[in-house]
Amino acid sequence: MYLCDVTLREGDQMPGRNYTEAQKVAAGRALDRLGVDAIQPGFPVTGEKDVRVTRTLADECEADVVALARAVSGDVDAALDAEADVVEVFGALSSLQLEHALGTDRETMFERFDAAIERVRDGGATPHLTLVDAFRTEREHLVAAFERYPDLPMVTLADTVGVRTPASLRHDLTALGEGVDLARVGVHLHDDLGCATANALVAHEVGVGKADVSVASLGERAGNPAVEEVVIAGVLEYGESFGVTAADLVPACRTVLAALEESVPPRKAILGSEVMEHESGIHTAAMLREPRTFEPFDPGAFGAERRLVFGAGTGRSGARQLLERAGADADEETVAAYLDRLAAEGPLDTEEAVDLARREFAS
CATH class of the missing domain: 3.20.20.70 (Aldolase class I)
Known part of the structure; x- marks a missing residue:
């Protein structure tokens, strides 16, 4: 066809x-x-x-x-x-x-x-x-x-x-x-x-x-x-x-x-600004390990990008992974402090969240 x-x-x-x-x-x-x-x-x-x-x-x-x-x-x-x-x-x-x-x-x-x-x-x-x-x-x-x-x-x-x-x-x-x-x-x-x-x-x-x-x-x-x-x-x-x-x-x-000069609703399938954006703590924590966990397809295969968002809704598992990516300690005290900073400064995308962890918590 x-x-x-x-x-x-x-x-x-x-x-x-x-x-x-x-x-x-x-x-x-x-x-x-x-x-x-x-x-x-x-x-x-x-x-x-x-x-x-x-x-x-x-x-x-x-x-x-x-x-x-x-x-x-x-x-x-x-x-x-x-x-x-x-x-x-x-x-x-x-x-x-x-x-x-x-x-x-x-x-x-x-x-x-x-x-x-x-x-x-x-x-x-x-x-x-x-x-x-x-x-x-x-x-x-x-x-x-x-x-x-x-x-x-x-x-x-x-x-x-x-x-x-x-x-x-x-x-x-x-x-x-x-x-x-x-x-x-x-x-x-x-x-x-x-x-x-x-x-x-x-x-x-x-x-x-x-x-x-x-x-x-x-x-x-x-x-x-x-x-x-x-x-x-x-x-x-x-x-x-x-x-x-x-x-x-x-x-x-x-x-x-x-x-x-046309726009689409943010929830419009494929092209909407929010349909490849994830903020739920459970989702983002899993997707940091394996994006396919909560995606129907790899956006990159079609020229798009996923966006993971971190802020007040981020959970401990996601925060721990971001700290580890930044080369920071991921002990309980540091995770708690980092979650407070994410809540105050978020929503941040993955690069911004890792940069925050690196600046504030990496030795």
Whole structure:
């Protein structure tokens, strides 16, 4: 399964966001250095900014640069003008969307797909197709799309409103795989039920060819599968980094967030400022001996750092180890005095705590 990063397009659609051209280009370059296979920087028909960003990244990046387009000629022409490598045509086949969002019938939608895909090919780009609200679309209509376009390298199924859980997604994809080559299937998932990353991993397990991801889940509503979560879970669970340079993962994601002037909550998985920080006396004492005791993975493997914090909550065992690292005596009297100093001066990180022990208690 390869990854298409949609941070720049999905993030820019969040309320109150209007990333500049420079921001999107800088973030796109960081994503390309990370090694994702494809980057979707925008929706060119919405304006010259996305046209210029797409053109710049398509010229510079090793990743395929993907432009979004509705199945209408103006959208396709804008994507082609932006010189995208891939034009991802999208539309719906679900009865709900056809009736209430598009006001058309299924055969007319297929005819629009036909024309748009042909226009992409004539323009020299690679066409992909995304089916909106695919997981509330009758399976027979999904199969019909794959059969109608046997030469399309990728047909992405969008869980547009984020209704699928891992169990239901596995059921749907496994059933679809009875008649469709899942290597041609992509998934575009949303996190409305908090299942997006888990769903992306299920898609990988059943053999899906592509998943859309975004840094820190930036995207409409609850966002998309977080690239950092998908990659780290992939490495731990399957020994698979999905083509990404794992050691650069966290720094690259932080570069993207900085470029876009986005922040994440301190308890956000992987990227939050507090998730690799430990202060509990029991935890820190054990982690001074063996960090794996209270860590799911080595942060350094993904370009991050753990932070052990020492202060009022530090216990005698942890204090003793810090004193020993500093070359100080670790008798009961010294440990007690050191704990008092940690309580007064903390919280301190490991280097600061050892330095305090060395200054005050080493002979």
